[in-house]
Amino acid sequence: MEENLQPKVDALNSKIESANNILIIASTPVDHDSLATALTLKWYIKEKYNKESNIYIFANVLDSAKSFPGFEDNIQQKHPDKVDFSNYDLVILEDGNALRQFFTSKYEQYLPLIKKENLYSIDHHEAGPIGEYIPENTIRIKDSCTSKIVYDYFVKPSGLKLNLEVATWLYMSLSSDTGIFNFEVYKDTFAYAQMLLDLGVDHYKAVEFSVPKEMMNFTVWAIEHTVYYEVAGCTILSIDQHSREQLTERFGKDWENKDLLKYYQKIFMHMVEDYPYGLIFKEGKDDGKTRVVWRCSALSKLELMPILRKVGFVANGHRNAGGGITDKPISQAVADFIKEMEVLLNPNSESNSLYTNL
Ligand SMILES: [Mn+2]
8 A cells, every 4th residue: 555645745745944044956867857846946946935946966867868858948057066065955856766876877966965864855666765864854666657646636636727838748757657548557647648638738738748869770780689588578679889989980979968768668578469568688898787677468477677686786666667777787687687587487497476566
């Protein structure tokens, strides 16, 4: 059963009311939900409490994110070294469950600068390190997107009327986080979408999506280099140092900053018949670590997050989409993961009920 969030919501409202300096930190990877949630929170704080707040992002922001309506006027990209955290008596982290999604991998350096009682989290992901760090201040519920939590628990009860700009932010994050109503759909999702459309949101404009030619070419490369593991039901794209060189040659040395894998993740991973699990393993440029991104079907038998954790990854995200990192070299990480999947999916082996939900 989901916990009753109301006491925490009340506490955050009183905190906003008494705060002098409010900082909202949007999660990375930056997506429509982290942007819409930050902007809606800032709007709510201004409308209800007549207070200003800052929105910072401590990460690389792609051009596609910078074109989000309202970005330029309200959101700043910063280096955390340039921020006087002690200046803020309220810091809100949104749309992420891991501290590194907000404060970079050097989060241990910045966290002591913020008093725990001044740090809040609003999120729709699975439980994670933030919930462990500030359990009393974590407002977390599974829903389509974080911006909907802000609407349901803050905006709606306040009686504030949404304007078209805010409704558009909310609709863009809802349609984006659900893959245009393909996953993370709950019993009230369509009623909520209808409410936003009734305010005048243009559905087609909000979901408009086209793929740059370069990304399409990258997608072809990625599909061609994907390996199919039949027994494990997985497709795996491994990007090791050799692939990195190929990619740099073909797409330029800044290929990694262009989010070129986005379309491959959307149309390929978990979409191949009999391969409900899609993963990308990527070797770090110079840190020797291995990063993973996964997608799986909502009807898939196994949950990947606990399996990846078992083989040594720090993994976070949703049941059907997430990412992680390990110190293991890439070939070892892939081999260990495949072995684990094969054991779990082999009917002759003892299946571990921890991993199955069907
Ligand atoms: Mn989200």
